[in-house]
Amino acid sequence: MGRLFNNRMKGGVNDNVTITAYITASLLELETPVTDPVVSKGLSCLMSVIEDVKNTYTTALLAYTFSLAKDTDTQQQLFKKLEDVAISDGSHLHWSQSASADDSDSLAVEISSYVLLAVLSADSLTTADLGFANRIVSWFVKQQNAYGGFSSTQDTVVALQALSLYATKVFSADGSSTVTVQSAADTHHFDVNQDNKLLYQEKQLQDVPAKYSIEVNGSACVSVQVAQFYNIPTPTEAKTLSIDAKIEGDCKTLGQNFLLNFTVKYHGPQEMTNMLIVDIKLLSGFTADTSLLTMSISSEVLAQKYVEWVDTKEDHVIVYLTEIPKHISMNYKMQMKQVLPVKNLKPAVVKVYD
Known part of the structure; x- marks a missing residue:
């Protein structure tokens, strides 16, 4: 294996099991058949260590790998482990490397991305599966920064891949929605239809500070984000x-x-x-x-x-x-x-x- 010049890009890949799962999943994403000797041996190697895996990142990555391999039994076995360590908060659902519900954890975004990919890579999706996925997506939206990314290059790449797959699963050729953002002195309307559904729309809120409400009417799925920019005194950085x-x-x-x-x-x-x-x-x-x-x-x-x-x-x-x-x-x-x-x-x- 090579080495990374920047360890922030490492993610959770830190041993032979995770690197094997990562490579096997990459080959399966390229539609390499499970009968291919490299893929077959990789899956066999991963199958032998499933019972001993305690790491949440590795469990999520393995769930995605076996989901791509269409091994339903192994996938469900791994999902059971993930359900036991899931962090649930109302309509939001995510996973973290630790028991902490730290929303700023870059690794939590990556782990949750692999769980979402594993759920959506199944052959057939039920309404319950999409509802489960929606809870993860709802948490994702809260983690995005004002430019659509997340904490690092690594988690942003995997999260956008998962969100893109989710978008294909809930895609509808029909429907439209109107989003109304308003305060006591300021009102904005956004129309999302089949002609502009891929268009990024933005408006500046004029009545700040104020309490704004968001109301959505229609049948199309939309993503709404509010970004606030402000200046602060230059922080004192701890020198390492x-x-x-x-x-x-x-x-x-x-x-x-x-x-x-x-x-x-x-x-x-x-x-x-x-x-x-x-x-x-x-x-x-x-x-x-x-x-x-x-x-x-x-x-x-x-x-x-x-x-x-x-x-x-x-x-x-x-x-x-x-x-x-x-x-x-x-x-x-x-x-x-x-x-x-x-x-x-x-x-x-x-x-x-x-």
Whole structure:
């Protein structure tokens, strides 16, 4: 398997079972027959671990995979597990990796998407199935941001796939609806019919702040969203990356070599960072020998383990680090030399970012 430069795109795929289910489901989506040796072996492998699966994400992904494979018995077995951990709130229904009903959880969107895909991928859908799916969709609509996406690229892709499939299942060539949004001093009407049903309609509310009501009359299914934009004071962000730079030697004597020591440290919530970039601005009149980049930490891990690439762009040295572990200082050294005297030398900046 390869590796992701950004672990926010990882979703819940973190072991052999989930990656096998993901690949098998992808092949089935491409209409590869279940008799294909790769698909058949993948399903057999997944079937052998179903009883031991405790992870909600994996259970939802397996339910979708076996739904695509038209294995009704296994699908129902997995649905039973999902029903036991479902988070129900009135007309809304969703799943989360934990028992918390945290609506901002990106993984909850992805898990619920796979459950919705599993329900809608059955050969025949009953009214009860569509009612069940509608509760999930109702929760989805509440999670969408003002631009139609969700928390991350990963959950947005899967959620839109699930919502698109739902739209095909409830599609009707007939019907229209009128949506009325009104307050005491402001009224807006939206007409949704067969000629404009794919058209995005938007109007600005004039009576804000105020209490608005939404009324829908008709037989067509519509999605209504209210977006509020406002400014807040710049929040104080908790820094999870730090860098400290020091110089060994006399940088004021022409032609003298000196060492730039810099330490990168990560103290965020994940065990490892994404790919990091260290941007070193050279002092005016100085050059750098990038071949001497070394690292020394308590475990004596070689520099090459984390240094992916070193590049020079004009008066900058760019160091690409594949990742660094949590709470371990990464100490690097780079040799520099002054080749041209410069008066009134100004400080240069060394920075690190994800």
